[in-house]
Amino acid sequence: MTATAGAGQPARPGRVLAALALAQFICSFAGSNMNVMINDISEDLDTTVQGVQVVITVFLLVMAALMIPGGKLTDRFGRKRCFLAGLVVYAVGALLSAAAPGLGVLILGNSILEGIGTALLIPPVYILTTLLYTDVSSRARAFGVVMALGGVGAAAGPLIGGLITTGISWRAAFVFQALVIAVIVLLSRRIEDPLPPDPTRSFDTAGAVLSAVGLVLVVMGILAADDNVWLMIGLLVLGALVLVWFLRSCHVKEASGREPLLSLSLFRDRTSNLGLVTQNIEWLLLMGTSFTVAAYLQVVRGYDAIQTGVVFTAATLGLLSSSLSAERLARRYAQRTLIMAGFVVSIAGVVVLIVLAGSFSTAWAFVPGLLLIGLGLGVMLTPSVNVVQSSFPEERQGEISGLSRSVSNLGSSFGTAIAGTILVAGLSKGAYATAMITLAALALGGLTAAALLPHAPSGNGRVAGAAARGARTRR
Numbered sequence: 001m002t003a004t005a006g007a008g009q010p011a012r013p014g015r016v017l018a019a020l021a022l023a024q025f026i027c028s029f030a031g032s033n034m035n036v037m038i039n040d041i042s043e044d045l046d047t048t049v050q051g052v053q054v055v056i057t058v059f060l061l062v063m064a065a066l067m068i069p070g071g072k073l074t075d076r077f078g079r080k081r082c083f084l085a086g087l088v089v090y091a092v093g094a095l096l097s098a099a100a101p102g103l104g105v106l107i108l109g110n111s112i113l114e115g116i117g118t119a120l121l122i123p124p125v126y127i128l129t130t131l132l133y134t135d136v137s138s139r140a141r142a143f144g145v146v147m148a149l150g151g152v153g154a155a156a157g158p159l160i161g162g163l164i165t166t167g168i169s170w171r172a173a174f175v176f177q178a179l180v181i182a183v184i185v186l187l188s189r190r191i192e193d194p195l196p197p198d199p200t201r202s203f204d205t206a207g208a209v210l211s212a213v214g215l216v217l218v219v220m221g222i223l224a225a226d227d228n229v230w231l232m233i234g235l236l237v238l239g240a241l242v243l244v245w246f247l248r249s250c251h252v253k254e255a256s257g258r259e260p261l262l263s264l265s266l267f268r269d270r271t272s273n274l275g276l277v278t279q280n281i282e283w284l285l286l287m288g289t290s291f292t293v294a295a296y297l298q299v300v301r302g303y304d305a306i307q308t309g310v311v312f313t314a315a316t317l318g319l320l321s322s323s324l325s326a327e328r329l330a331r332r333y334a335q336r337t338l339i340m341a342g343f344v345v346s347i348a349g350v351v352v353l354i355v356l357a358g359s360f361s362t363a364w365a366f367v368p369g370l371l372l373i374g375l376g377l378g379v380m381l382t383p384s385v386n387v388v389q390s391s392f393p394e395e396r397q398g399e400i401s402g403l404s405r406s407v408s409n410l411g412s413s414f415g416t417a418i419a420g421t422i423l424v425a426g427l428s429k430g431a432y433a434t435a436m437i438t439l440a441a442l443a444l445g446g447l448t449a450a451a452l453l454p455h456a457p458s459g460n461g462r463v464a465g466a467a468a469r470g471a472r473t474r475r
Contacts, residue, residue, distance in 0.1 A: 016132070017142060019187035020125045021149040023087070026180045027118045028153030030094075030110070031060055031287060031412055033161030035294035036305040037170040044170070047103045049299060053420045055103070055111055056291065057413055061219045062115025063122070064409035065212035068262055071123040071402015072204070078197030079124040084188060086121025090114050091181040098174035110174070119405075126401040130389045131194040143389075144330075147381040148323030151374075154286055156316040158294055162309025170305075207249055207261030214243035215410065222417040263399055266392075272400070274449045275387035278339050279404065280411035281446030282384060285346060285439055286377055288415030289315075292423050292435045293353070293366060300432070307363065314367040318374025323382060335383035336453040342380025343447035349373035350440040354433050380450075387453065415439070 034041070038052045045051075074082045093113025100106040125146065133142040164173045217239030224232040250260035267273055290312070297303040297311060329338055349372030356365035385404065392400045419435040 015187055016128075016191055017145055019184050019191065020129055021146045022180060022184050022187070023083070023121055023125050024146050024150035025153035026090075026177055026184070027063075027122060028150040029157045029160065030114055030118070030153075030177060031056065032154045032157030032290045033173055034110075034157075034170075035291050036158040036162040036298070036308045037165050037173070038295060039298050040165055040170045040305060041106075045100070045103050045106065049295065051103050053291070053295075053416065055107055057219065057416045057420065058107060058111035059115050060287065060409055060413040060416060061216060062111060063118045064219075064406050064413050065215045066116060066119035066208075067123065067406035067409055068211060068402040069203075069208040070119040071127075071399060071405070072201075072261060073120070074123050074127060074401075075198055076201040076203060077199075078193050079127050079195070080188070080191050080193045081197065083121050083124040083128075083191075084185065086117045086119070086124075087181050087185055087188075088117070089120060090117025091178045093117060094174045094177040094181065098171045098178075100171075114177075118409075122405050123401040126385070126389060126405065128191070128194065130401070143382045143385050144323055144325070147385060148320055148378065151286070151319040151323055151378055151381055152316055154290060156312070158290065158312040159306075159309035159316065162305035162307070166304060166306040202259045204250075204253065204259065204261035207246060207253075210242055210246035210249065211261060214239050214246055217242060219410075219413050219417050222414070222421060262403065263396075266396070266400060266403055269391050271454060272388050272391040274453050275384050275391070276404065276407045277449040278343075278380065278384045278446050278453075279388065279408045280414075281442055281449070282342075282377060282381055283408045283411035284415035284418075285350075285373070285443050285446070286415065287412040288419035288435070288439045289350070289353075289370075289373055291416045292419045292432065292439070293370070295420070295423055296357075296432045297363075297366070301361075301363075303363070311363050311366050312370060315370040315374035318371045318376075319378040320374075322375045322378030325378075329379065330383065330386070334455050335387050336450060336455055338383045339380040339387075339450040339453065340447060342376040342378075343443055343450055344376070345379065346373050346376030347440050347443045347447070349376060350436050350443065354436050358433065418442075 034052065034056050038049055041052050041055075042048060070082065070086075077085075090113070093109045093116075096109030096113060097106055098109075100109055129142050129146055160176075161170075161173050164170075164176055217235050219239075221232050221235030221239055224235055247262075247264065250262050250264055253260040254263060254265070294308050294312070297308045298305075303311075333341075349369045351369075352372060353366060353369030356369060359365070388404045389400060419439055422435040422438060423431050
């Protein structure tokens with residue numbers, strides 16, 4: 001890896017990777033730490049469990065809706081510039097959330113501003129990692145660190161959030177996020193963009209609006225399921241029509257030689273398509289499980305924030321241990337094998353969660369299942385990302401990174417919306433089991449997609465070769 005400082009001094013590789021991994025950590029943390037604040041926020045802001053669910057889901061949805069535009073903007077304005085801009089917007093949102101007097105301001109700060117900031121800063125994380133690490137093994141190690149921190153952020157969010165909420169206040173958790181952002185900014189000062197920005201690149205504003213509106217309508221339709229079935233159907237149909245309109249507009253622009261927001265040629269790579277499906281379901285499973293178990297423990301079992309967070313330590317340890325083994329596992333096993341194994345272990349974890357939670361009232365009943373889910377997710381998160389990113393050459397990393405992160409965050413939104421809606425509708429043992437069974441059924445779809453992946457994806461060497469040639473040219 002080569003990284004140089006703007007002042008001409010080389011940036012230490014560890015410092016660069018630390019900045020990128022911490023960025024993924026804090027964005028994933030933001031998506032799950034509120035799960036243990038449900039009761040505290042509900043009482044403080046005079047809202048309901050469903051109100052907090054909306055805040056979490058809209059945050060994940062804004063990320064998903066704007067991730068593709070965010071990826072495209074990196075080509076025009078540069079990866080480092082978008083990264084830093086995203087950090088600033090995120091920090092403003094975190095501080096606004098910390099001072100929120102009501103649910104509306106919390107949605108503005110957490111859901112909107114933090115969501116926009118994340119959509120700007122996350123695509124550069126994956127583009128820079130892909131371009132700076134030029135062979136499959138080193139890239140697997142780098143992605144392993146990034147995904148480990150991302151997974152730990154999501155899995156440890158409940159524990160860290162619980163400790164802060166119990167020890168200080170739920171508002172202090174947002175101050176914590178702003179402080180981490182300040183550290184990332186300091187670490188990022190000497191990162192130099194591997195590729196120069198291209199201000200002449202066009203930006204498909206109409207496409208960005210259509211894609212965002214379509215995704216918002218679909219997820220809001222899922223959220224409406226427990227209130228009004230006809231409203232749910234109407235929103236889902238309308239959202240699907242808007243997304244079809246968006247894809248049609250992309251096709252027309254691409255056929256006429258203009259640059260659309262999303263090049264449909266990205267979907268011609270079968271390996272990448274299957275990898276995107278596995279990514280979506282992995283994050284759906286992670287965030288759906290996190291919200292369902294956290295809400296059940298607090299609302300039904302009566303656990304406080306820190307008790308709920310401690311239970312999730314099992315998932316954190318499992319995910320961290322398997323994610324940090326990504327490089328070693330990548331050398332020994334095919335990516336397809338790792339992704340399939342991850343789904344099998346995770347599905348087993350969901351089954352254990354359902355069985356033990358229904359049989360025992362102790363908190364320890366949740367530990368084995370969460371540990372298995374963490375282990376399974378840690379095994380497959382990195383190879384899924386590597387499969388997708390490595391399927392495209394250097395010049396298409398902005399596009400595929402935005403699409404990849406959008407698909408993953410859409411999975412997070414679906415996980416919270418689907419499982420959360422089922423749980424909130426009943427908040428009983430039956431609803432908990434139904435939500436978890438739904439997640440397991442969707443995970444079986446991910447396992448099927450993983451089984452269809454080729455044993456040796458042909459794209460693994462494309463980015464490596466292109467990045468190596470670019471590095472030689474720059475030298």
